[in-house]
Structure formats: C-alpha cells, structure tokens
Amino acid sequence: MTMRGFARYGLVWIAVLVMSVAAARPAEAIEAAQLIRHIDRLWRGDTSHATMTMTVRTRRYERTMTLEAWSRGKEDSLVVIRDPIKDRGIATLKVRENIWNYLPKINRVTKVPSSMMSGSWMGSHFTNDDLVKESTFEDDYDSRISFEGQRDGRSIFELTSIPKPDAAVVWGKVVTEIDQKTLAPYRAFYYDEDGALVRTLTFDEDKRVGSRIVPMRLSLQPADKPGESTVITYQSIEFGVPLQASFFSLQSLQRRR
Amino acid sequence: MQHPGAAPPFSRLPMLLFIAWRNIWRNPMRSVLTVAALVGGLVMVILYASLLEGMTRQMIRYATEVTTGHIQIHRRAFIDDQDLYATLPWSYLDRIAHDIPGIHVAPRLYAAGLASSDTTSTGVMIEAVDPKLEPAVTTMLEHVRSGKVELGVADTTKSGLTRYNVVIGAQLAKNMKLVPGSELVLVTQAADGSIGNNLYRVAAVLRPLEPNFDRMGVLMSIAAYKQLMYLDSGFHELAIRVDDIDRLPEVQAALETEMATLQRRHPLDKLGGPAVVRNWRQLNPTISDMLRLSRSMLLLIGLIVVGLASLGMLNTMLMAVHERTLEFGILLAIGMKRRWLLAMVLLESFFLSLIAALIGSGLGALAARYLEVHGIDFSASMPDGYDWAGMVFEPVMKGYLEPGQIVEACLLMFVVTMIASLIPSWRTVRLRPAEVLR
Numbered sequence: 001m002t003m004r005g006f007a008r009y010g011l012v013w014i015a016v017l018v019m020s021v022a023a024a025r026p027a028e029a030i031e032a033a034q035l036i037r038h039i040d041r042l043w044r045g046d047t048s049h050a051t052m053t054m055t056v057r058t059r060r061y062e063r064t065m066t067l068e069a070w071s072r073g074k075e076d077s078l079v080v081i082r083d084p085i086k087d088r089g090i091a092t093l094k095v096r097e098n099i100w101n102y103l104p105k106i107n108r109v110t111k112v113p114s115s116m117m118s119g120s121w122m123g124s125h126f127t128n129d130d131l132v133k134e135s136t137f138e139d140d141y142d143s144r145i146s147f148e149g150q151r152d153g154r155s156i157f158e159l160t161s162i163p164k165p166d167a168a169v170v171w172g173k174v175v176t177e178i179d180q181k182t183l184a185p186y187r188a189f190y191y192d193e194d195g196a197l198v199r200t201l202t203f204d205e206d207k208r209v210g211s212r213i214v215p216m217r218l219s220l221q222p223a224d225k226p227g228e229s230t231v232i233t234y235q236s237i238e239f240g241v242p243l244q245a246s247f248f249s250l251q252s253l254q255r256r257r
Numbered sequence: 258m259q260h261p262g263a264a265p266p267f268s269r270l271p272m273l274l275f276i277a278w279r280n281i282w283r284n285p286m287r288s289v290l291t292v293a294a295l296v297g298g299l300v301m302v303i304l305y306a307s308l309l310e311g312m313t314r315q316m317i318r319y320a321t322e323v324t325t326g327h328i329q330i331h332r333r334a335f336i337d338d339q340d341l342y343a344t345l346p347w348s349y350l351d352r353i354a355h356d357i358p359g360i361h362v363a364p365r366l367y368a369a370g371l372a373s374s375d376t377t378s379t380g381v382m383i384e385a386v387d388p389k390l391e392p393a394v395t396t397m398l399e400h401v402r403s404g405k406v407e408l409g410v411a412d413t414t415k416s417g418l419t420r421y422n423v424v425i426g427a428q429l430a431k432n433m434k435l436v437p438g439s440e441l442v443l444v445t446q447a448a449d450g451s452i453g454n455n456l457y458r459v460a461a462v463l464r465p466l467e468p469n470f471d472r473m474g475v476l477m478s479i480a481a482y483k484q485l486m487y488l489d490s491g492f493h494e495l496a497i498r499v500d501d502i503d504r505l506p507e508v509q510a511a512l513e514t515e516m517a518t519l520q521r522r523h524p525l526d527k528l529g530g531p532a533v534v535r536n537w538r539q540l541n542p543t544i545s546d547m548l549r550l551s552r553s554m555l556l557l558i559g560l561i562v563v564g565l566a567s568l569g570m571l572n573t574m575l576m577a578v579h580e581r582t583l584e585f586g587i588l589l590a591i592g593m594k595r596r597w598l599l600a601m602v603l604l605e606s607f608f609l610s611l612i613a614a615l616i617g618s619g620l621g622a623l624a625a626r627y628l629e630v631h632g633i634d635f636s637a638s639m640p641d642g643y644d645w646a647g648m649v650f651e652p653v654m655k656g657y658l659e660p661g662q663i664v665e666a667c668l669l670m671f672v673v674t675m676i677a678s679l680i681p682s683w684r685t686v687r688l689r690p691a692e693v694l695r
C-alpha cells in the first residue's frame with residue numbers, strides 16, 4: 001500500500017487515541033506528568049467502538065470513506081472500511097507494533113513490513129509512526145505544560161512534548177493545546193527536528209459521550225500543501241464496550257467482513 | 258669546393274637520413290633494447306586504451322540498451338517526486354512515433370507498492386511496459402534468469418479474479434523466496450485513492466539489470482497496471498531508441514520541438530509540469546562524468562608508461578652522443594653546421610621511435626584483437642557480473658580496438674621521445690671542437 005494509504009489509516013488511529021485522551025476528566029491544578037499518567041491509565045483496558053467518515057482532499061481527488069473502528073487499550077485496534085463499495089471490507093489490524101491488512105477482494109492478509117513502518121511516508125506528510133508510535137507517546141516523549149491560560153478566547157493547557165534522547169520518533173517537537181474545562185484536545189502542532197511546523201491537527205465539534213467530552217471532528221493540515229487536508233468526523237462513538245483480546249487477531253480479521 | 262653549410266637547407270636531408278640510419282646500427286644491441294622498451298610501453302598503452310574503450314562501450318550499451326534507451330521523456334513532476342498523476346497522454350505516443358523518423362518508442366508506467374508472499378512483505382517498485390514495443394527499445398525482457406518472460410493473463414481464480422503474470426528482479430525473488438509460478442500479492446494506492454490490490458503469478462525472474470530493479474522491481478504489462486492502478490490518463494515515461502546513435506542530438510532537438518508543438522495543441526494539466534526530453538547522458542550524469550574521467554585517465558597513464566619507456570631512449574641517445582664526442586668535434590672542426598648535427602641526432606631518435614611504433618602498433622593491435630574476441634573472464638568468481646556506478650556489468654571484460662587510438666598512442670610516443678632526445682641533442686650543439694679535440 002502506498003504511503004498515503006497508510007496516512008489515512010494513521011489518522012484513524014490518532015482519532016481512536018484522541019478519543020481516549022478526551023476521556024480524561026477535568027481536574028484542578030493538573031500537572032503534565034499527572035495528565036500523562038492519567039491518560040495512560042485511561043487507555044489501558046479501555047475499549048471503544050466508533051463509526052466515522054473520513055474525507056481526504058488532495059490536489060487530484062477528494063474521497064470520502066466510512067469506517068468502523070474498535071480499540072482496546074493502546075495496543076490493539078481494528079479499522080474496517082464500510083464504504084465506498086470498491087474498498088468495502090478492507091480491514092487493518094494493529095496489534096502492538098504490527099500492522100496487517102485484510103483484502104477481501106483477493107481474500108489475503110498482508111503484513112506491513114517494518115521497513116515501511118519507520119520513517120516518513122515517501123514524501124507524504126504522514127509517517128507510519130502515526131500508527132504505532134503515537135500510542136507510545138508517553139513512553140517516548142518528555143512532556144511539560146508550557147502555557148496555561150487564555151488563547152483564542154479559550155482557557156487551555158499547552159503541552160509541549162520533546163522526544164526522549166533515545167526514542168525512535170520522527171517529530172522534533174509536538175505541541176498540544178488542551179481545553180482546560182473539558183480536557184479535550186483543541187489543536188496539535190507537529191514540528192520536525194529543525195523546529196519547522198510540518199502539520200497541524202485541529203479538533204472541534206466537541207460532544208459529551210457518557211462522562212467524557214470528545215471532539216467529533218479532526219482535521220489534519222499538512223504545512224507544505226495548503227490545499228490538502230484529511231478530515232475525520234465521528235458518527236457515533238461509545239466507550240467501555242466488551243471486547244476480548246482475541247477480537248484483535250488475524251482470524252477475526254478475516255471473519256469480520 | 259662548396260662549403261657544406263652554404264647548401265640549401267633540405268638538400269642535405271637524404272644524406273643526414275642515411276647517416277642517422279647507419280648510426281643506429283653501429284650498436285645494434287643497444288638500439289634493439291631501446292626499441293623493445295618503447296614497443297613494450299606502446300603495447301601496454303594500446304591494450305589499456307582498448308580495455309578502457311571496451312568498458313566504455315559496454316557501459317554506454319548498458320546505460321542505453323538494457324533499460325534506459327537513448328532518450329527519455331517525462332513530466333517535470335514525475336522527475337521531481339515520482340508524481341503518479343504526472344502522465345503524458347496516450348495521444349502523444351502515436352504522434353511522436355509518427356512524426357519523428359528513425360526512432361522506436363516504448364511507454365512505461367511506475368508506481369510504489371507493497372508486495373506480499375505467504376511468508377513475507379516488502380516495498381516494491383511496480384513498473385509497467387508494453388511487451389510488444391519494449392523489445393524494439395531495450396533488451397530488458399531478454400535478461401532472464403529463470404522462467405519465461407510472459408506478461409499476459411495467467412489464469413482466473415475461482416472467485417473470478419484475473420491473475421496477470423509479472424516478472425521480478427533476482428534479489429527480490431531471493432528475499433521473498435519466489436520462483437516462477439509463485440503467487441504474489443500487490444497492494445498499492447490506486448489513482449482514484451482506493452486501495453488497489455490484486456493477485457499475480459510470477460512468470461520469470463530477471464538477471465540483475467539495474468540495482469534498483471533487482472532489489473524491488475516488479476514488471477507487469479500496461480493492461481495489468483491499469484487494472485491495478487485505475488490510471489488511464491497516459492504514461493509516465495517514454496523510452497526512445499534512436500536507430501543511428503550519431504543522430505542523437507538532432508533527434509533530441511526534433512523531439513523537443515515536437516513536444517512543444519504537442520503541448521500547444523493539447524495542453525497538459527498544470528500540476529504535472531511540462532514535458533522534459535533528456536538523453537542518456539543527462540539521465541545518467543554519473544556515467545557520463547565517468548566516461549570523461551576515463552578519457553583523461555587514459556592520457557595520464559599513457560604519458561606515464563611512454564614516459565618511462567622514453568627514459569630508456571634518453572639513456573641510449575646520451576650514450577650514443579657521449580661516445581661519439583670526438584667524432585662530432587671533428588665534424589664541427591671541418592665546418593659542419595651545428596644545426597645539422599642537431600638534426601642528425603634527432604633523426605636517430607626518430608628512427609628508433611618509428612621502428613618502435615611500427616612493431617608496437619602491430620603487436621598491440623594483435624593483443625587488443627585477442628582481448629576483443631576473448632576478453633578477460635571473471636565469471637568464475639563473479640557469475641552475475643559486477644555492480645559499478647549503479648550499473649551491472651557482465652563478468653567478461655572485453656576490449657575494443659579503435660584504430661584512431663593506435664595512431665594517438667604512436668603520436669604520444671613520438672612527442673614524448675622527441676622531447677626526451679632534445680637533451681642529448683642539446684649536448685652536441687654545445688660541444689666546443691677545440692676542447693673536444695685536445
């Protein structure tokens with residue numbers, strides 16, 4: 001699969017993970033480490049099930065897909081394309097650092113090799129790390145609250161994350177703005193090692209799901225391609241659904257078409 | 258009696274030639290050894306030139322015949338970042354083939370993809386060619402290691418899926434443990450943004466042609482490519498073979514004009530950029546630089562070898578002049594002009610070089626001819642040939658004898674030996690008859 005293909009999936013995972021971030025309950029005088037640990041705990045054992053539409057806009061085409069996604073903790077996730085018909089049933093399974101695709105047309109499962117998981121997606125603004133590394137955000141980055149207060153008429157926490165010296169990550173810095181009231185992320189800026197902005201992820205249309213405030217729309221804007229974007233909009237999302245570890249297996253990948 | 262020096266300049270030449278020739282054979286052993294040294298040097302230079310020329314020719318052949326062709330046309334965006342959408346319309350293909358005489362054209366398409374077998378997956382470069390047009394431009398499809406090059410439909414699966422044949426690089430086949438007959442899954446992003454995926458049958462494995470293709474190349478027909486990629490707007494690359502390679506610059510200029518006309522008549526979309534016509538030297542700047550470098554290397558090595566051989570010449574002439582000091586003194590005393598003496602000594606060197614040139618070019622030509630026919634065979638240690646400057650070479654190193662190079666080598670030798678013999682000649686001119694005769 002080409003890199004842009006991964007890019008789309010990558011975004012799906014960000015979406016899945018962000019749901020978990022958003023699940024954090026508001027707290028007084030929160031600290032970066034606490035916030036991170038809190039998020040980390042929330043992820044573990046937490047499950048989710050969502051349907052969403054994803055619109056990819058490039059210079060050449062615009063394409064909308066409907067996806068169904070499941071996640072369990074930060075290790076496992078499964079995304080199945082429901083629409084358009086041409087790609088229906090194509091599923092991507094992530095278990096820890098491994099990614100497989102199931103292709104119903106040819107009825108085969110293919111593993112994404114590690115050589116295609118590390119590094120950038122051949123000229124695209126996404127990296128394969130979005131699938132695998134984003135979930136180990138707390139392990140690979142040192143985060144601190146770099147700003148606390150009003151910005152754009154919102155009270156926010158600004159979380160600046162710098163990769164740990166030995167971490168194998170592609171970003172030089174990630175700055176996340178989190179709404180103080182809802183603890184929902186508002187914007188995330190990804191910088192390269194030279195400190196130049198590579199892409200911006202924007203979250204909006206916050207909605208209460210159970211006890212959580214979840215942004216229902218995520219828009220990704222690559223800095224070097226102004227006309228291009230990828231937007232994910234959730235149709236539905238629920239947390240705490242019963243999902244066994246066996247759900248995220250190659251067997252179930254083929255079964256669920 | 259007429260004074261010798263007063264004679265018109267060239268009337269003495271036959272006599273001087275005669276004396277010089279006789280002088281050489283006053284010490285035959287020394288002269289033969291000198292000639293042998295010069296012959297040895299000359300033969301080495303000729304052999305070296307022939308091997309280098311052979312390699313150069315093989316290089317040019319490999320750089321053009323195997324995969325590249327003489328000229329290629331792409332869109333700017335395809336050159337810059339392999340933009341999948343930067344295609345040239347199919348209508349251009351017919352126009353180019355029709356309007357420019359003396360060329361053969363082969364369209365090609367490329368894509369990046371993920372190939373999977375039962376056990377392993379790896380990133381590959383998908384290349385699509387027209388199996389009917391390609392052989393007229395390159396020999397790509399002839400370098401078969403195993404299997405049979407066949408790019409048509411292999412079969413239809415039970416679920417009604419058409420499996421096309423593909424041909425893959427040797428290293429890729431080894432890494433993925435594929436043999437002719439194996440099944441291969443290709444997954445990629447199609448032009449419409451969907452996930453292109455299909456099953457293929459490996460029909461053949463190609464010998465190493467080009468390191469990139471060897472490692473990650475999957476070759477298919479253009480029909481198979483369209484089925485996988487949903488890309489019907491045109492082709493990415495047009496490889497062109499020029500029948501008469503000497504006409505390359507004219508054909509390139511004609512193609513540039515043709516492309517400009519076509520782009521005016523059927524404008525291309527903006528994003529892909531304009532069409533760019535490049536010849537093989539522009540496509541492979543490393544190789545063309547190396548060819549230039551090998552020319553100057555030839556001159557340098559030739560100079561060193563011939564220079565060493567002419568040291569022998571220098572020694573011979575110094576000795577000859579030294580032992581004849583008395584003789585020269587007498588000649589000067591009876592009124593021989595100094596410039597005649599100088600001419601005589603130079604003529605002696607000239608005769609030595611001339612003999613060496615005749616024998617040396619004869620022997621050199623014979624030896625080079627042998628290399629041209631038999632070559633130097635490394636196939637025992639390197640059965641696949643060797644990989645140099647991004648190209649794969651045959652394991653047999655063959656010479657190529659170009660008559661012009663023999664002439665050049667001889668001229669080089671003449672120049673160097675004449676310069677060397679200026680030293681002993683200068684000594685004769687500086688002789689003082691009174692001192693010498695004392």
